[in-house]
Structure formats: C-alpha cells, structure tokens
Amino acid sequence: AKARHFKWEISNMFWSPDCEEKVVIGINGQFPGPTIRARAGDTIHVELKNALHTEGVVIHWHGIRQIGTPWMDGTAAISQCAINPEETFTYRFVVDKPGTYFYHGHYGMQRAAGLYGSLIVDVAEGEEEPFKYDGELNLLLSDWYHESIHTQMVALSSKPFRWIGEPQSLLINGRGQFNCSMAAAHTPGATQCAAVNRQCAPVILLVQPNKTYRLRVASTTSLASLNLAVGNHKLTVVEADGNYVDPFAVDDIDLYSGDSYSVLLTADQDPSSNYWVSVGVRGRLPKTAPALAVLNYRPNAASKLPALAPPATPAWNDYGHSKAFTYRIRARAGTPPPPATADRRIELLNTQNQMDGHVKWSINNVSMVLPATPYLGSLKLGLKNTLTAAPPPETFSRGYDVTLPPANPNTTVGGNVYVLAHNATVDVVLQNANALARNVSEVHPWHLHGHDFWVLGYGEGPYRGDASDEARLNLRDPPLRNTAVIFPYGWTAIRFVADNPGVWAFHCHIEPHLHMGMGVVFAEAVDRVGKVPKEAVSCGATASALMNGDHL
Ligand code: C2O
Known part of the structure; x- marks a missing residue:
C-alpha cells in the first residue's frame, strides 16, 4: 500500500459548465475537482487550503467509511469544524475497499456550487476484479443552477418560502449545454449548439469496436434523479456504491443523488456510427434537457454525429420502471450476509x-x-x-x-x-x-x-x-x-x-x-x-x- 499526496487549493472562479459563465467552487483551478485514483489499502493525504474569501469549507469522501478516523469524514458541525479562509487542513485516511466513489463539499450547499470530484479505488496490487474489461470510462453526473447557492439558501429559508425550482442543466463530468442541443438534428424545434467552447464541450468517450468497457457512473446532483442510457447498447451492472452486485443486464440505469455504479458495455454495434450517451431526469416533472455525451467508435471522427437519436429517458413518473431496476440489485455471491436479527x-x-x-x-x-x-x-x-x-x-x-x-x-x-x-x-x-x-x-x-x-x-x-x-x-x-x-x-x-x-x-x-x-x-x-x-x-x-x- 502507498501513501498518495495531494495539495489542493479551493477557490471561487468563473466557469461555464453549460456554456453560460457563472461562478463555481473549483479545486486547483479545475471544475470538477481533480480525480483521486488509488489502490485499496492506500492512504490518501489531501493538504487542503481554503482560498474562498469569506466562507469555511470541508470535503466529505462519499462512500469511504473512515474506519478508525471519524474526524476525517469531512462533515461540518458533525465530524469537524469548517476550515476557515486561508487555513489549511490535512485529510488523511485509508481507502480500504475498491470501488467507484466521489468527494464533495459538506458545508451549507457547497456541493451544489460545484465542489466535487471523482475518487476511484482499484483493487489492491496482485488482486483482480471479479469481472473482465478492456478499458474504463468515468462519468461523474451532476445538475447545475444558474442562481448562486447563496441566493438558493436564502430562498429556501425565506418567509414565505421560495422553492429553487429545477436545475438549468445536467452535467456529465462538469459539462452541459443550456438552451441548445447537441442533437438538434433529432429534436424538433431545438437549436443546434454553436461550436461549443472548451469548458462546455461534450464529453467524448473513445471505444474500440468489440472491446468491453467499465463505465464508472456516479451522481452528485443537488436535486435531480437521473437515468442513463447508451444508444443501442446494453449495460451490465456489476458494482453499486463500492460493492459488487450480482451482474444483470439492462437498457438504462437510474441514479439517485449519492449513488454510484459500474456497468460493463461492449462496443458491439455498427462500428461505422457513433452513439449518444443520454442522461435525463426521473422522479420530477423534467424541465431540464438531457445531458449528452458521445460514444465515439474508433476510427470515426469524434465530430461525426450519431445516426440514431439519443435514447429517450423513461417517463419521469414511471415508478414501475425505477422500482424494477432498484429491486433487481442483489449482492454478488460471497458478499457477507446481514446478521439474522437486529438489536x-x-x-x-x-x-x-x-x-x-x-x-x-x-x-x-x-x-x-x-x-x-x-x-x-x-x-x-x-x-x-x-x-x-x-x-x-x-x-x-x-x-x-x-x-x-x-x-x-x-x-x-x-x-x-x-x-x-x-x-x-x-x-x-x-x-x-x-x-x-x-x-x-x-x-x-x-x-x-x-x-x-x-x-x-x-x-x-x-x-x-x-x-x-x-x-x-x-x-x-x-x-x-x-x-x-x-x-x-x-x-x-x-x-x-x-x-x-x-x-x-x-x-x-x-x-x-x-x-x-x-x-x-x-x-x-x-x-x-x-x-x-x-x-x-x-x-x-x-x-x-x-x-x-x-x-x-
Ligand atoms: Cu453526507 Cu455525499 O453526503
């Protein structure tokens, strides 16, 4: 096992997650924050400097159990004091279990201001995952509001109450498109996004025909429940929240805020085309357009628009569909069973x-x-x-x-x-x-x-x-x-x-x-x-x- 050192500075910065410039909370000038990648058993050290001007900050390592280190859990007012502006605090903890995790702010509504990133733990050296794949693709999903979190927090505690409404955009790895569609050709009445700038350019997922990929998908949305599908491709669910599950194949997966999954996808469709990866809203009457990414079959150009329309999200209130997915998730054989009774x-x-x-x-x-x-x-x-x-x-x-x-x-x-x-x-x-x-x-x-x-x-x-x-x-x-x-x-x-x-x-x-x-x-x-x-x-x-x- 190794020690892995990171030095982070957290600050507000201008950014255009969905092509409209706003202020986000970034880490080392990046949004989303840098991905932490480690092996099971490693110790993570994050020396974190708060460079926000007037607010405290903490970071929670979502899914990491902090066995023996509850003071490193990063929850303001529960496990620690908020780190004041200009102060530095060092998080030190062991990632004991392989899986797909993420980290995020846990003070006020800072997560909704963009304070998050991926945390991926591979199996320990010399060990193997219980399934095979040729490559990996990482998708961190979120939603995005144009109002600042300060305005949102005031609205939520106001008298009379003001609801914050639905998010303006859904983001894949921090990128979305507001008010235009990448897939306008397939969407009646939609305007095609102009040549998008670097910060909101769609995510391109490169695949080689006939290879199998592990998609690591996590949702850190503020509000939205999500559904993810890849045009014409089946998804085999193998991991949920850092635990192996009994593998099963589906056309789409639901993700609620806080969930993470690994799904296997085999690039076995017509290789002359690219395909859309589509993420839409579930569980609330959607007022937010789906987020799209491109599954780019090599050697096609990434800019080659998929021939098929993006997969449609199931009706927002089709709870039967959601329950069928959720109830289907079972532990993989070998997972410890629960004690037979509770105290x-x-x-x-x-x-x-x-x-x-x-x-x-x-x-x-x-x-x-x-x-x-x-x-x-x-x-x-x-x-x-x-x-x-x-x-x-x-x-x-x-x-x-x-x-x-x-x-x-x-x-x-x-x-x-x-x-x-x-x-x-x-x-x-x-x-x-x-x-x-x-x-x-x-x-x-x-x-x-x-x-x-x-x-x-x-x-x-x-x-x-x-x-x-x-x-x-x-x-x-x-x-x-x-x-x-x-x-x-x-x-x-x-x-x-x-x-x-x-x-x-x-x-x-x-x-x-x-x-x-x-x-x-x-x-x-x-x-x-x-x-x-x-x-x-x-x-x-x-x-x-x-x-x-x-x-x-
Ligand atoms: Cu208490 Cu991911 O949160």
Missing part, C-alpha cells in the same frame, strides 16, 4: 412541515439543525448541552396517514442525534409520506456516513412491521450500499452493524432537502473513538474546553 429498530417518518411560516423537512417531526460545535468534539469531551434533553423519537404513530398532507404540519427543530451502542445491529425503516401539498410524495435518496448497510427491502404504503412486511425483507442476498432510495408513499428497510465508533450523518442526499432539515445523526460508541486531532475540532465549545485543559 434495535429505528423508524423514521419523512414529512414536509412548517415552522413559523418556514418550510422544513422533518424526521419523526423533528427537523435537523446543526450545532456550532461539531458533535465529535463535544460528545467526546462529554460537554453539557450537546444533546437536547430528550432523545429523538424512535418511531412514529401507527395511525399516521402517509397518503395525506400532515394533519398537524407543525414541526420542531433539534439535533436528531441517535446514540448507538457499540456493535449493536441496527435496523432503520425509512417511511415516506405525502408532502404539504396534496398528492405529492417525492423520492428521497438516504445516504449513511461511516458504513455500508444491507438494503433489506422495500414496500408500498405504511410500514406496519407485520408478517407481510417481514416477508418483504431479503436476508439472503441483500445488496450492501451506502445510499438507498425511498419511493413515493413507500418504505425502505436497511440494517447495519454499529462497529465503527464515530459520529455519522444519515440524510437525504438532495442538497436543498438536507438544508431544510432532512437528516439525523448517529453517535456511535463515541467513548471508543481514538484521539481526535485538535485541529479538527478546535472551535465552539470544544475550543473553550481545550483551553481549560480538557483532553480529547
């Missing part, structure tokens, strides 16, 4: 609520607000006032009607900190419900820090925990993942073992939803956390305690 079950009802005229997302009627002092410091030191007096509710009323807007839309705010015992097997049931408006229930992809979990099952309507719900749980070959979706009006059950002491966020990966309180915190065996580096938590009440001689 604790936490049931989390997801609702949209109101508080003093503000719109919030709540979990069991508590909307998450983050404290000034990161939990990892305050809980480790046992500082008073860290946890609100009463622990957050473990369940919700069995009589709650998930098909209607909340009868009592009021909510409270709180820390939503669940204290987990060391090595407990924990089940979490995420229950979706109707939002504030009638006949609206949205998709929410929930992402857990510090762990992979087994996705035991999904169901429609309210979870009752009775025999018919139990029968829907898969204890034989459930996939291991770090992100799981709840479908409208449905529930999703996951299981994990609390074997990684730390303080871990668990939240909806939709950036505005998290910002509006849609998350909880798992404080897991904090007494067993090793020595927390001072520089990670020297702010707020932890800083005062350290000055008074307390030891972390």
